Amino acid sequence: MDLKRDEYHEIKDEISFLTNSLVRIKILICLYEKGASVKEIKEKTNTNYSSVTSNINKLDEKGYVIKKQDKYYLKTSTRIKLINILSLNENLKFLNEYEDFLNDHDMKALPQEAFAELPVMRNVELIQSDRLNPFKATDTYKRAMTRQGRVCAICSYLHPECKRIISAVMEQETGLNLMVYKEVAKYIQKCAMNYQQHDEIRNKYFNIKRLDYEPKIAMVVSEKEIVLSFHRIEGVIDKNSCFISTDQTAINWGYNLFKEFERNDDKKYVSMQHLILEKLSQEEDEELDERCIAQADDDEEEYDEDMEWVI
Template identity: 35%
Template sequence: MSTKFNEEYFQDFQEDIKFLINSDIRLEILGYLYNSSASIKEIEERTNFSYSSILDNINKLEQRKFIFSIDDKFYLYNKTKLKLTNILYFNKTTNFLRDNSDFLNQSLIDINIDTIKDLSALEGSKLIESNNIDLFKPTEIFQDSLMGFKFLKGIFPYFHPNHYDIISYWIDNDCTVELILPDAVSEAVKNFIKDYLPKSPAIKNKHVKLKPNDSNIQFAFTVSDKCLVLAFYTKNGQFNQNAVITSTNQEAINFGLKLFEEYEKLCGDYVSLDYIIYPDGRGKNY
């Protein structure tokens, strides 16, 4: 794609945004027509705008090739739906970047993962930072995200200092957990699970899975059925334990699931953690 084409497209995109956001009526008309066609009368009943205002904006939308009519019914062009999707994505991404600009400017986000580019999914998320009153708030947020869920997926450059309570919770509650960890951390978690299981005879670990990976872990996150918690390295190469982004929105959770799935494909195999205790006390790996 040429630079000229990019510039022209961006200019048109800017003009479309200006044209639409200058009128609530236009946005409501397009929103109403997004899923179904309608007459002016039907739009009037739905939106409570006056007939004359709707007619005026319908004409402007037709002139700008956003909509067309057939037998007094108005429809969106397919390209209009694409424009609206792009504008929504652009606005949501801009909102997230604006709201978290200081944190993001200090963070290393040079990550070759397609999903991480879709920051629009994180609009409305909360940035939790440590402060003089609560130095460990981000760490507590991470710990909370590691317990009380139906499933959990995550990537960590280290493991939480309160690992005993966390891992024992997973085993005792038969949790479904998939983690990508540096080799040494993965080995430590694996050994803890094997040491813990004999305390509960005849328990087999069915649901905790680990993937050792020492390369290119430039962020940490957990995603579960309840929330997403995300943290980054700083630009000087140190992991930032003092700030996390968290969200309970389903769009953010879906973002986390896609992020894990994409990163998972870059790693090796899961290690075997199945370990069952027989009545005579003998243990066996699977």
């Protein structure tokens, strides 16, 4: 990524012009949805007439708005610039609020594009365990993993309540795609295989993809929320803190991030339903064999008794 000096000054001058006046920003926001007259702008922005007139004329001279009859409208290019300026403001607020947390964690695990879009985590809350609730973060992950609907997860460590989570997942009709380090995957798969169902398998969409590497993030994203945590810069996963957001933009970001991790690993998912059905079929075959052997033993004993009687 490179930026030439003349490009820098061009960007600097344009951002400066658009943002160095609160009235100007208010006018741009006012015109974002639809056009308005000077009188309407004055009323919507609660600004005096002279300030509105002065700033709308400057915006018109610079080519940011166009006038049709008595109303002003934003140009499409201006609308895009306004979105980016407001997004930058939201991004800076996010970065300033969580600066210490971000600096203490390894963010390089995120692909560059996803990292740049991290501040889309609107209405985010930082969950941190404490002495009163040392399992606050892990409990958050447990709830997220057992959500109904479409759930996608990247696991970088073995959850302390793994068995209970797997049991809950197996007992509900949901869709869980799980990417996990292969060593952890073995244990999760074992829990699923040892699950004692009381009826037919309800969860038909529980799939695991084994990763040869340990992912540097942990994430669960569902239709309701996204939960996200990172490795600390020391190299170990932070089990005591996580971001959580129910904002739809953040959820979409999470689903896209999950898809990117999927694309970067060509391994196939393993269906837990198929493995369990194969296991049940094998157990039924073994049980049938045992009954056949037992029946053969009984028949042999009866034959011996009959032969003794004949003799």
